[in-house]
Amino acid sequence: MFCNRIILKKCCFCCISLRNGCYIIAGFALVFWPTVLITYLIDTLVKPEKKPSTTSIFLLLVVVFEALMQMLLAVLLFITTYKKSPSYMAVWEDVTLMLYAIILLEFVVNMLEGPIETMRRVAYILFTIAKCLYHLYTLIVVHSYRVHLLNSDEYNPSDTKGTSA
Numbered sequence: 001m002f003c004n005r006i007i008l009k010k011c012c013f014c015c016i017s018l019r020n021g022c023y024i025i026a027g028f029a030l031v032f033w034p035t036v037l038i039t040y041l042i043d044t045l046v047k048p049e050k051k052p053s054t055t056s057i058f059l060l061l062v063v064v065f066e067a068l069m070q071m072l073l074a075v076l077l078f079i080t081t082y083k084k085s086p087s088y089m090a091v092w093e094d095v096t097l098m099l100y101a102i103i104l105l106e107f108v109v110n111m112l113e114g115p116i117e118t119m120r121r122v123a124y125i126l127f128t129i130a131k132c133l134y135h136l137y138t139l140i141v142v143h144s145y146r147v148h149l150l151n152s153d154e155y156n157p158s159d160t161k162g163t164s165a
Contacts, residue, residue, distance in 0.1 A: 007144045018145035022081040025138045029074035037067040056113075062106045069099060077142065089146040096139055103131060 011021025044060045073092055080088035107128050111121070 006140050007147055009144075011141050018141060018148055019081060021141045022077055022145050025141060026074040026077040026081070029070050029077075033067045033070040033074070037064065040064075040067075053113075059106060059109060059113075062102060062109070066099060066102050066106070069095065069102075073099075081145070084149055086146045086149045089142055089149075093139060093143055093146070096135060096142075100132070100135065103128065103135070 009018075010016060011018055011024070016024070040060065040063045044056060073095060076088060076092050079085075080092060110124060
């Protein structure tokens with residue numbers, strides 16, 4: 001994985017364990033992504049200012065897919081953290097990396113969409129940067145916990161899929 005050289009000992013650089021950090025990441029995702037999904041659906045479908053364009057419908061589908069995947073990944077992260085399963089954490093890491101491509105696709109399409117107010121565009125760029133940094137940090141935390149599990153007595157030896165660090 002890309003972050004093999006960046007291994008954390010604690011989450012948030014303080015007193016939160018990596019395991020609890022994984023629970024916090026999953027819990028945050030289960031609150032954040034339904035909120036994003038509902039807000040985006042209301043803005044796009046319920047109270048559109050004009051007839052939705054093909055681009056806005058495409059972006060709606062991308063956001064819906066991304067939100068549903070993030071919610072499924074949050075449930076997977078809860079389960080894999082509870083069961084201390086490095087193999088399923090590897091699956092979480094791989095799918096999260098694939099979602100980066102969706103974030104970039106969404107960003108490019110949104111930037112190519114017709115004229116947008118400058119402040120709205122700047123806000124969207126800042127939001128995308130923050131989202132990418134957040135996902136990068138969550139990947140590092142989960143990967144660090146996975147490496148910790150693989151190198152500790154907590155690891156269940158019968159779980160052998162995807163155990164390379």
